Amino acid sequence: MARGKVQMRRIENPVHRQVTFCKRRMGLLKKAKELSVLCDADIGVMVFSPHGKVYELATNGNMQGLIERYKGSNTEAHGESSEQNKPEVIQQEVLLLRQEIDLLQKGLRYMYGENDINHMNLNELQALESNLEIWVHNIRYTKMQIISREIEMLKTKVGSARNFIPRMRFFKLACRKMSTAIPFTGVFLCLCFAGRYTEGCKRHTSRKDN
Incomplete structure (x- = not known):
């Protein structure tokens, strides 16, 4: 058992x-x-x-x-672990962070024309150059992402337009035939179909944009 x-x-x-x-x-x-x-x-x-x-x-x-x-x-x-938490180590990290913040502030003032670059020493200039390269890289990357999204949106709109044109041609041909057979009635029905289809295309495009 x-x-x-x-x-x-x-x-x-x-x-x-x-x-x-x-x-x-x-x-x-x-x-x-x-x-x-x-x-x-x-x-x-x-x-x-x-x-x-x-x-x-x-x-x-x-x-x-x-x-x-x-x-x-x-x-x-x-x-x-306690070695890393000593006051001397913490103070040194705080000092480095303050220096980095001061350097970034100088770079911002220089970019806005509020600071003379000639007053910066070689180390500050090299650090500023490195930070500017990082900023430029991030800006270009963000710019390319926005452009890619806009291209995809345009492709979606072009695809919707391509699907819309053949249908409109079909509606026009149907309207002509119905108008010949039953005056006024065919025109009224075709306008209703065209209006509904146009509204549907707008909703489809807006959903893709969102």
Whole structure:
């Protein structure tokens, strides 16, 4: 008979809970030993029972040695992140950002004729030149996107017009025949058809434009 799936919730019966704890604890420590032997890994396992009793396993040395190694590696990791958060590093980043903002403001004033380019040094001129090249590239890219969209819109309108002309020719021919057979009635019907078709074309074109 297949074994039923164990529900992951607290065991209410204290006897069953203690038996399950002992079995699972022994299995956990056994798996830790197997992993250490197979993969040559240093493993430390610490388990506290519901009554506060501690069970531990250190596959290499003792638990205290593993804890010290963990503290040392954790301190190094925190040291690298704290190095980036030092006030000196933050102040340096703020200074660089202020210099970049000042340079961009000078470039804008120069573009609007409010600043003399002769007052800028070589480094400022080179940085300004680089920023201007980026701006020109972005402007050209945006311009090409707008032109491409307008071309697609024109193609759509031309296609609608090409479909409209043959239909209008057909309507004119039908109007002539109907006017010959039934005076006035054919003209009235053809005008209605033409008006509805024109309105439909306008709605179709407006939906594509949107």
